[in-house]
Amino acid sequence: MSIINVSIIFLIAIFAVNIDAGVGKTITMDPCLESMKTASLPDLPYAYDALEPAISEEIMQLHHQKHHQTYVTQYNKALGKLRSALADGDHSSVVKLQSLIKFNGGGHVNHAIFWKNLAPVHEGGGKPPHDPLSSAIDAHFGSLEGLIQKMNAEGAAVQGSGWVWFGLDKELKRLVVETTANQDPLVTKGSHLVPLIGIDVWEHAYYPQYKNARAEYLKNIWSVINWKYASDVYERNNRDQTEI
Amino acid sequence: MGRGWVGDGSGLTGWRRFSRKVTVSGVITAGFELKPPPYPLDALEPHMSRETLDYHWGKHHKTYVENLNKQIVGTDLDGLSLEEVVLLSYNKGNMLPAFNNAAQAWNHEFFWESIKPEGGGKPAGELLRLIERDFGSFEDCLERFKSAAASQFGSGWTWLAYKANRLDVANAVNPLPKEEDKKIVIVKTPNAVNPLLWDYSPLLTIDTWEHAYYLDFEVPSKCQMIFTKFESNGSHRVVFYAEPKSSIHKHIHGQACVMGNGKLKARIRNG
Numbered sequence: 160m161s162i163i164n165v166s167i168i169f170l171i172a173i174f175a176v177n178i179d180a181g182v183g184k185t186i187t188m189d190p191c192l193e194s195m196k197t198a199s200l201p202d203l204p205y206a207y208d209a210l211e212p213a214i215s216e217e218i219m220q221l222h223h224q225k226h227h228q229t230y231v232t233q234y235n236k237a238l239g240k241l242r243s244a245l246a247d248g249d250h251s252s253v254v255k256l257q258s259l260i261k262f263n264g265g266g267h268v269n270h271a272i273f274w275k276n277l278a279p280v281h282e283g284g285g286k287p288p289h290d291p292l293s294s295a296i297d298a299h300f301g302s303l304e305g306l307i308q309k310m311n312a313e314g315a316a317v318q319g320s321g322w323v324w325f326g327l328d329k330e331l332k333r334l335v336v337e338t339t340a341n342q343d344p345l346v347t348k349g350s351h352l353v354p355l356i357g358i359d360v361w362e363h364a365y366y367p368q369y370k371n372a373r374a375e376y377l378k379n380i381w382s383v384i385n386w387k388y389a390s391d392v393y394e395r396n397n398r399d400q401t402e403i
Numbered sequence: 404m405g406r407g408w409v410g411d412g413s414g415l416t417g418w419r420r421f422s423r424k425v426t427v428s429g430v431i432t433a434g435f436e437l438k439p440p441p442y443p444l445d446a447l448e449p450h451m452s453r454e455t456l457d458y459h460w461g462k463h464h465k466t467y468v469e470n471l472n473k474q475i476v477g478t479d480l481d482g483l484s485l486e487e488v489v490l491l492s493y494n495k496g497n498m499l500p501a502f503n504n505a506a507q508a509w510n511h512e513f514f515w516e517s518i519k520p521e522g523g524g525k526p527a528g529e530l531l532r533l534i535e536r537d538f539g540s541f542e543d544c545l546e547r548f549k550s551a552a553a554s555q556f557g558s559g560w561t562w563l564a565y566k567a568n569r570l571d572v573a574n575a576v577n578p579l580p581k582e583e584d585k586k587i588v589i590v591k592t593p594n595a596v597n598p599l600l601w602d603y604s605p606l607l608t609i610d611t612w613e614h615a616y617y618l619d620f621e622v623p624s625k626c627q628m629i630f631t632k633f634e635s636n637g638s639h640r641v642v643f644y645a646e647p648k649s650s651i652h653k654h655i656h657g658q659a660c661v662m663g664n665g666k667l668k669a670r671i672r673n674g
């Protein structure tokens with residue numbers, strides 16, 4: 160009996176080794192691509208109606224479940240095609256896919272930041288930032304009000320679709336206000352730029368509630384802006400600088 | 404709506420349509436009109452709701468016209484036709500501040516005429532022949548138009564346009580124009596840009612800014628909206644007829660196009 164057991168164990172061991180060996184053999188492309196991580200729609204950290212009255216439940220639902228989801232879906236589709244093109248060495252397809260990746264990937268990246276930029280009032284939304292971000296804002300813009308006015312002016316002036324950003328230039332150690340077109344992430348305006356707050360000024364971000372009154376939307380959104388998140392990102396990125 | 408015969412030395416001659424200017428105490432000032440769509444605001448239901456028209460025409464289009472007038476009063480652009488303001492403010496890509504408002508005013512005016520109640524169907528006559536020549540079939544053209552409109556990144560417009568004798572090089576004029584150079588094309592433009600800037604003659608347009616469809620359709624049905632609206636497009640209103648004149652005409656307003664030597668001329672028939 161024990162001999163049979165040992166034999167069975169021995170056979171299983173051999174079999175297991177063979178299985179291990181088999182897995183590594185069939186791939187012809189770079190193993191890096193196998194583990195390509197796709198994007199997924201992040202959950203909102205609050206309920207859809209939690210940002211009322213600044214942003215309506217209807218908008219939050221559409222914005223998250225339809226728009227952001229579509230960017231995620233299309234981005235993953237483009238990544239899949241990119242993987243095949245890379246595997247085939249089809250370089251013109253690789254190049255051709257870049258605009259789809261930039262647009263949909265940018266849409267995913269930007270909206271993922273945006274949800275964190277917002278918070279219900281009872282969870283700190285609208286509460287002004289504390290130091291060190293607060294002092295930095297005063298130094299660069301005169302006051303928090305000054306920053307908000309600049310953001311709103313730039314946001315209102317975006318023609319067509321885009322974003323207005325409050326960011327940190329890690330290299331120049333400066334706070335900046337920038338705008339980007341369509342779904343271009345802030346980093347397209349400078350590789351050292353870190354987004355602290357982004358406000359979506361695509362019409363879908365405000366139309367059902369505000370119609371064409373973008374300025375009104377920009378005025379109201381500050382009551383649900385999550386300064387705590389912006390402060391955390393600022394401190395984290397400022398700290399990295401001094402540690403070098 | 405005024406019409407004037409333009410015979411300037413630039414080689415562009417022909418009937419030109421422009422928005423009427425308002426004269427105040429003998430001095431011509433910037434006064435482009437907000438021209439209403441040529442049908443009641445609820446006439447496009449159920450494809451486009453009255454609410455959308457109220458906002459799209461009554462707020463968006465109106466704001467472009469009002470802001471344009473404020474921007475150009477007392478400047479060099481004051482007193483020119485809308486088309487001229489668009490072309491001059493485009494400034495070969497280095498846009499002047501008035502461009503956005505001027506081009507959007509023009510685009511929206513053209514848009515309201517591109518659609519009509521009980522519109523749709525198929526084009527006929529010469530336009531159909533050209534579409535079949537350049538796209539194979541009207542259905543194919545329609546499919547390509549829909550997919551162009553649905554694949555716009557961000558805000559913009561999708562156009563059916565006539566491309567005259569031009570090399571595909573900016574500011575070039577083809578020295579040896581051939582029949583094959585003239586064709587019907589589908590073009591996408593971002594934000595306020597329109598194909599007048601490339602010397603194309605627009606035939607039809609669809610607004611693919613989100614404000615054009617958001618109240619009625621929201622996101623996933625954008626394709627449905629495009630289909631529905633194209634079906635409402637009055638493409639049969641573009642009439643081609645033979646004209647025995649020998650001089651070359653060109654219609655800046657984009658509602659007509661020329662096939663060289665004045666052999667054929669197209670004009671949007673009103674009403």
